[in-house]
Amino acid sequence: MTIPKDKSEYRGVWVFLEARRGRMRDVSRQLLGVARRLAHDRGTSVAGVLPGHQVEPIAHEAIEYGADRVYLVEDPRLEPYTSRPFTKVMATLVRRYKPEIVLFGATKNGRDLGGRLHAVIETGLAADCVALVIDEDGNLDMIRPSFGGKSLAHILCRQHRPQMASARPNVFPIPPRQPGRSGEVVREEVSITDADMDTKVVKFEERRGHKGNPIEDARILVSGGYGLREPKNFVLLEELARELGGAVAASRKAVDAGWVPKDFQVGQTGRTVRPKLYIAVGISGAVQHLAGMQESEKILVINLDHKASMFEIADYGIVGDLFQVVPEMTRQLRARKSAVAVPVPM
């Protein structure tokens, strides 16, 4: 690939459509929305690339979410995901059709694939973008948090094509589905050989106790930090979360201390969340933490230290001892609920 003599040969915005056990991941839908906008600005079209086995319904769904065309590569060897055959499919199609832009979800498999692919076809790949726009020269301005979320870096890939970027789940909204939207499904042949199948997924174990990504899906998150002092104190947060119909999350310090599993970690090295309400309990507010939750609609901060930097981005705050405030809040919410359920005449 490297540097094309004529960049204008490269046209179209592509989205790698990630299927997981027969369903399209939300991040792929989100990226179709982004791709529509970029394609409009470049005067071009949107294509999805869908490698998998028995995934044709997803191709039609992708059209309803904004793809004009879906390149469908079906092969029993493309289920489940492994690195080598997926890289081969993507590299082959990129060389065949020369897209200008390729977008990936920054999921485990999206990163596994993108990282391998960009080295094989020798082009740029910007990770974890939070904004993607076309600049005045027509290049893709790939904007990502850097230095622990203290700043935003604008990454450009001026000479190499395609320009590739990944975006974290839930950074972009899912565009509205348009039933009956027209587009074409193009079946592509890519030969997958025995040599491509050196890796086998010999076992899968679903994580018990929660489905999918609970903290990314929760509308209300009660998040605990080092201020909780001991793992057993997370019970206080669980009780509050239950009262609010929310879920529990944590800061990196609480995860590093071994109090809660890494799946619950919000922040630069954890997950990005944007709930309706984020309640930060005993979290001082390191920039790495803010990077993962500052898009929350409303933020409530409970902290003993009024100088905690968490308060700087708060909509609501209580300066006080969390061991008193949190149980009190649970109690009052419970009382409020029963008061609503059974109105007591005064």
Place this chain on the structure above:
Amino acid sequence: MASGPRSIVCIKQVPKAQELQVDPVTNTLKRVGVPSEINPPDRNALEMALRIKDEHGGEVFVLTMGPPVFTASLEEALAMGCDRAFLLTDRLLGGSDTVPTAHALSETIHKIGGYALIFCGEETTDASTGHVGPGIAGHLDHAQITYCSELTYRGGTVVGKRTVEDGYEWWECPTPCVVTVNFLSNKPRPPSITGKIRVKRGGLITTWSCADVGIDPGKVGIKNSPTIVAKVDTVQLPVRKAKIFRGNPREAVAQLLAAMAADGVLPG
């Protein structure tokens, strides 16, 4: 018993998380005079490799690419139990993004040779891309297991437990292969006293330039990196007008809930 596998662990020296600062002139990370450490996930990679050696024998080499100050990290890795260390250092490498970095590390790994396993951390804390590990696998055309938390070596093949969003997958692949290791997946051993004495005696670190390895200068450095950082904006956090309550917890909570209910923030 046959001798065990040779592992090569790629590590990076990064600024300590709390010390991250941007140079306002160059828009790059300030490295001079900033306390640095082994990239935390790379410690988990070192530990995984050392455990394979504990169980099966063989040897663990550690490799880094960067300025001579990165020697500090190599010395620490040696003191943890690595057998030899390699420093790839050359001004030609300055400003390399993930494509030339994966290229240069791959060429160096190829020159070292004789390996069965290549380890990296899942990502670095300063750049957070996670692209270099799979990039090396792509360059060298080896199998890869990313986001690995446990690895079983079976002589010629490995089985790695891989963390994905909805659970765990066990991937089996032949060696040589590249394994990127989950942050916090094990407890990295501290440097040992005997290890530190070995380092003091010297002779364990090999320093190479691009020419020593045979790296094409036209493939590395800022000029040959597909991506550039065009500019860096400081983050303007949205101004939120905080309603802060304090004092008696019962009253503070009551006031808070009333304010949140009035704003329509509370459900029900």
